[in-house]
Amino acid sequence: MIGTARLRIWIFAALVTLMGCASVEQEVDDSQGSSGANGGNLDAGDPDIPQEPDSTSNSDSDRDADVDPQPDPDTGNDDDAPDVDEANGDVATDAENEGDVDVEMDVDVGDPCDACASYEVCDGTLCIDLCTEQERECGVATSEHGDIDCGDCPAGACDDGQCPDLCSDFLAECGEVYWSGVAHDCGSCSGTTRCMHNQCTSNEGFIDITAGRSHSCGLRPNGELRCWGRNEYGQLGDTNLPDDASSPSAVYQIHNAATVATLNNHSCTVLDDDHVHCWGRNESDQLGNGTLDNASSPVQATNVTATSVATGGSHSCALLQAEKMLCWGNNDFGQRGTGTSFGTPDHQKQRVLYQGGDEFDEVVQISLGSGHSCAVRRDNTLWCWGFNQSGQLGQGDNTDGPSFAELVSGMEAVQYVSAGFQHTCAITVGGDLYCWGRGGFGELGNGTGSDHFEPKQVELDEPVVDVASGRFHTCAAVESGDVYCWGRNDSGQIGQNTMSGQYDEPQWVSGVDDVHRVSAGGEHSCALDRGGNTHCWGGNEYGQLGDGTETPRSSPVSVVP
Secondary structure (H helix, E strand, O other): OOHHHHHHHHHHHHHHHHHHHHOOOOOOOOOOOOOOOOOOOOOOOOOOOOOOOOOOOOOOOOOOOOOOOOOOOOOOOOOOOEEEOOOOOOOHHHHHHHHOOOOOOOOOOOHHHHOOOOEEEOOOEEEEEEHOOOOOOOOOEOOOOEEEOHHHOOOOEEEOOOOOOHHHOOOOOHHHHEOOOEEOOOOOOOOOOOEEEOOOEOOOOOOOOEEOOOOEEEEEEOOOOOEEOOOOOOOOOOOOOOOOOOEEEOOOOOEEEEOEEOOOEEEEEEEOOEEEEEOHHHHHOOOOOOOOOOOEEEEEEEEEEOOEEEEEOOOOEEOOOOEEEEEEOOOOOOOOOOOOOOOOOOOOOOEEEEEEOOOOOEEEEEEEEOEEEEEOOOOOOOEEEEOOOOOOOOOOOOOOOOOOOOOOOOOOOOEEEOOOOOOEEEEEOOEEEEEEEEOOOOOOOOOOOOOOEEEEEOOOOOOOOEEEEOOOOEEEEEEEOOEEEEEOOOOOOOOOOOOOEEEEEEEEEOOOEEEEEEEOOOOEEEEOOOOOOEEEEEEEOOOOOOOOOOOOEEEEEEEOO
C-alpha cells in the first residue's frame, strides 16, 4: 500500500505534467493565424470560426508561442508553473488555491507526549504540569493519566501537598523543631538575645525557671544556678544555707549549667560538658550517685552524659545524645520504663524500652510526673508509661499502666509534653493544648472538674507556646505573652487575687506580660518574660516566691534579682 505522503507526491507530479502540456503551444507555420485576444490558438483554415485581424505589430517570428501573456492574478507567476509558497514549504497549483484540489504534504512529527517533562503527564496530545494544576508543592499528584512526584519539602514535611512554615506552626523563633522525623532549623537569635526553648530572650536576669514542690530554681545567662524556698532536703543546693531562703541563692560551685529541672524535692542540671549533677532528697537514689543520702550540694550522677534531664517525684531521666532515655531512682509503678516495676532501689541506670525489649529511641523531649513519665519522639508522637491511677497515661482507662513506653493514642503532631502530679498536658504543632488524667480540682481546664482518661482539648483563644503541669493546677503561656492558669487555688496559685476555690477553665493572670516560659509547683506558679524578669505567685510559707518574704501572694510578684 502506498503511504499517504508518497501518494500525494505522485498526484502532485501528475498535475504538474498535465498543466505543462496545456500551456505549451505547438509550433505553427508563418501562414497560420496569430493568438487571439483570449490567449487561445485559432485555426485560420476553419471556416466555422470567425477571423479577426491581428491587432499587434509583432511579427509571427517574434511571437512567444510558449508563454501565456496573462499573468496569474494571485501570484504573478506564469500559468505554466505551479504556485510555490516559500514561506512554509507547501506546494499548490492554482486549482488548489481555489480549493479544488488539496495536495498538501503530511509530516510525521512523532508522539507529542515524547516531549513531556518529568513533572508532566500526557493527556492525549497535551503535556500537563500536574503539580501546578493541582497546586501541590510536594508529595505525589495523581490522575487517570499517571502519577507525578512533586518533590520534598526542606524539612521533609509535606502536609496535604503543601510545605508548611514549620517555624511558624511551632511558634518557634530559633533553634530546631522536629516534624515527621526530620529536624528543621529555625535560625538563631541576634544582638543581646539568646535562644531558649525556641524563643529569643534577653541575656539578662534569668533565662529559664522551674518550680518544685516548695522551692524554685532559675538559670542565669552566665551558667549560674540560683534556687529559693524550702531547703529541708538540701534542694536549694547550697551547703552554706542552714534553712529555707526567701531570695535566690547560688547553687554551690555551679558555673556552667545549660539546663535545670525540678518537680518535687530534688533538682538536676546538665552542665556544658554534658555531665549531670543533682541535689536534694535521695531516698530512692534519684540523684544517681549510688547512695541514698540526701545532698545539700550538687553530686554527679554516675555513668551518664546527656543533652537534658528531667526530675519526677522520686525518679530522674536523662535524654542522651543518641536520642534515647536513661532513667534511675524509684520504680514502684514502672516509671523507669524498663518493662519491670519494683520498689527497692537498685542503684541502676537503665534504658527505657519499647514493649518487646527494643530501646526507646528518637526522643526529642521528656517530662516526668510524680509516678509516670512521658516523651515526645521525632515523629511527633507522644509516649507515656508508669502510674495510671487517674488515667494520666491517656490510654482510655485508669488500670495499671505499662512499665515500658506506650503510644498515647489520639494525640498526633505533638511538640511538647508536661507531666504533673497525676495529670498530663501536651501542646500540638499549631499551638493546641490537651490535658488528661486527674481533674478533680479543675487542673485539666476543660470545665468539668473531673478525671479524663483520654486527651481533651483546653479552649484558649490563642496558640500555646508553653505549659506547666503542677500538683493540682496548670498554667500556660500563649503567643501574645499572656498567662492563663486553672485548677486548685487555695494558696492563690491561679493568680486571681483570691486564695480560695478552684477554677475548671483557664483564667487570665494580670500583672505579667510578654511571657514565654511558665512553671507550676506544688502550690505556687512562676512566669519568665522575654526581658529575663521572673514573677511568681501562690503559696510562700517557705519563701518559694523569691520576693524576700514568706507571705502568700494571690497575684504575681517579682523575684529578687
